[in-house]
Amino acid sequence: MLPIRAEAVSYAAGGAAILDEVSLTIAPGAPMLILGPNGAGKSVLLRLLHGLLRPEAGRITPAAAIRGAMVFQRPVLLRRSVLANLRYPMALAGVSRAERLRRAEVALAEVGLSALAGRPARRLSGGEQQRLALARAAALEPEVLFLDEPCASLDPAATRAVEEIIARIATRGTKIVMTTHDLGQARRLAGEVVFLHRGRVVESALAERFFAGPASAEGAAFLQGELLW
Numbered sequence: 001m002l003p004i005r006a007e008a009v010s011y012a013a014g015g016a017a018i019l020d021e022v023s024l025t026i027a028p029g030a031p032m033l034i035l036g037p038n039g040a041g042k043s044v045l046l047r048l049l050h051g052l053l054r055p056e057a058g059r060i061t062p063a064a065a066i067r068g069a070m071v072f073q074r075p076v077l078l079r080r081s082v083l084a085n086l087r088y089p090m091a092l093a094g095v096s097r098a099e100r101l102r103r104a105e106v107a108l109a110e111v112g113l114s115a116l117a118g119r120p121a122r123r124l125s126g127g128e129q130q131r132l133a134l135a136r137a138a139a140l141e142p143e144v145l146f147l148d149e150p151c152a153s154l155d156p157a158a159t160r161a162v163e164e165i166i167a168r169i170a171t172r173g174t175k176i177v178m179t180t181h182d183l184g185q186a187r188r189l190a191g192e193v194v195f196l197h198r199g200r201v202v203e204s205a206l207a208e209r210f211f212a213g214p215a216s217a218e219g220a221a222f223l224q225g226e227l228l229w
Ligand SMILES: Nc1ncnc2c1ncn2[C@@H]1O[C@H](COP(=O)(O)OP(=O)(O)OP(=O)(O)O)[C@@H](O)[C@H]1O
Pocket: 013, 014, 018, 036, 037, 038, 039, 040, 041, 042, 043, 044, 045
């Protein structure tokens, strides 16, 4: 699946341009953080890269229907047990029964939910639900995992727990591509940064370089908290 290449990808909705000739390459390595002010087009870009939306112009390769796995800001869980939520997508993906059991057990332990395996998933707390959503995606052992503001509705402790899980998934070789509004979180997790502003990629850089001093005026203003949209 990797590298995934977006070449001059444009997208519009309701007559308004949302993404304008966006090009980027997702290659194996440390997490890619897509940053930018509200409305920059981050979520739309993530959905295009995953395959939930089709570009109106330009192309994304490989041309699979769906690329990798995705976790949303609010997890979409089945009205079933924690364990059933974990196993179901693996069954759809054709993972054998024995392997499903093994991976589910490992995944639950990794996100600290082993004791809650039999609970109805929708009764978990917000933080637990997001940990379950991550475990469910990771159990598919995707080459690339897209995360759209996975900590947006979590408190600081739950956020840290989710960050640790993301970092662990990344060290196992899954490429993380994620959006966040939390610059502290971006600094902690990012290997590379794609900075989006009004539907365009303004900068694409190693995280260290971007945070030490963005090359663009927009990037600098964004880090100062002075770029509102
Ligand atoms: N289906 C749609 N129809 C019309 N406009 C849309 C649609 N989806 C997104 N937009 C618009 O496209 C722009 C980019 O939206 P997107 O959600 O990708 O931004 P974002 O960078 O993720 O923003 P935020 O940081 O606020 O989540 C916004 O102006 C939004 O209103």
